[in-house]
């Protein structure tokens with residue numbers, strides 16, 4: 211089918227809940243992806259931080275084939291080796307605790323909310339404080355947790371028990387805590403909100419605050435986790451500035467890159483909270499199937515064997531340096547850690563003005579014209595989320611395409 215025919219199918223038969231770009235993709239390989247007419251793009255979007263190893267990685271294809279011939283699904287009425295082994299790998303990366311598997315980031319956050327409510331239930335505490343500009347998914351509780359009004363509009367009344375305070379503001383967080391508060395939830399790096407990393411002092415302050423007020427410290431690592439920052443968890447990377455710090459949140463949600471492209475969600479909770487979700491209290495039919503967990507194990511194997519956390523760190527530094535050396539009058543700030551990067555454009559660029567369109571979205575169209583896929587994060591910021599195995603040549607090619615798009619601006 212031609213792109214226009216595929217787009218037509220969507221227009222007629224797919225719910226219009228996304229403002230989709232006009233491209234229709236049919237094939238990918240590594241950092242490259244092709245549309246139905248054979249036009250090639252360099253993929254710095256990776257399905258919004260999902261394809262950690264790029265497209266069509268042979269080890270993922272091989273695992274899918276082998277596991278599909280062995281056992282795809284059993285439900286969670288039974289035990290399967292891949293889920294048990296994946297939980298073991300994640301616990302080894304995180305710390306003493308246990309995992310619950312589901313199918314997406316939104317669902318993983320639901321598990322965090324339920325864990326928190328269970329923790330506070332007998333004391334009548336249920337309120338979770340999150341931050342302004344956060345993003346925690348599209349479920350009803352997810353939009354209530356998200357600190358952005360645009361996701362809530364039209365879906366009132368909101369799920370009770372969420373409030374928001376400014377990010378990286380410890381005093382505001384402490385002030386917001388009330389008798390009903392049970393948990394604090396933050397992203398280690400705000401993703402959708404524009405790529406804003408937490409400061410080391412904020413993370414350590416929140417840990418102390420939660421200890422003092424008997425609150426759970428929850429972290430949403432759906433986007434910033436899975437080695438994207440250079441370490442498995444972004445808080446581990448951020449706290450490298452504080453050697454010897456044994457910071458750990460109480461529970462963490464993960465998804466996206468964990469499956470390298472197959473749908474997975476997960477929470478890790480540390481002891482003594484890991485047993486709060488007792489038999490019958492939470493579940494999902496598909497969570498943690500042998501197929502998905504086998505792929506996630508393969509992704510972890512490759513990331514570790516090829517030291518892709520280190521690659522993400524090096525490529526991130528390289529991209530930042532190259533972007534800075536463009537000396538563009540249109541770039542206000544470059545933020546992020548490793549391969550989760552935000553490039554904030556200056557406000558008021560005349561070529562990025564159009565009725566009802568965000569400047570970031572208009573610039574993304576120009577990047578598409580240059581053959582570079584990226585994703586906006588708010589009104590002014592362009593996100594780079596390339597695969598963790600990005601090569602130096604691909605990083606340079608991406609910058610070249612970005613530079614050409616910048617050069618077209620007035």
Ligand SMILES: Cc1ncc(COP(=O)(O)O)c(C=O)c1O
Pocket residue numbers: 258314315316317319345346347348397401402430431432433434465466
């Ligand atoms: C930080 C964060 N949390 C949660 C979600 C929701 O994940 P999903 O779209 O897999 O439900 C996202 C998705 O972008 C995210 O970035």
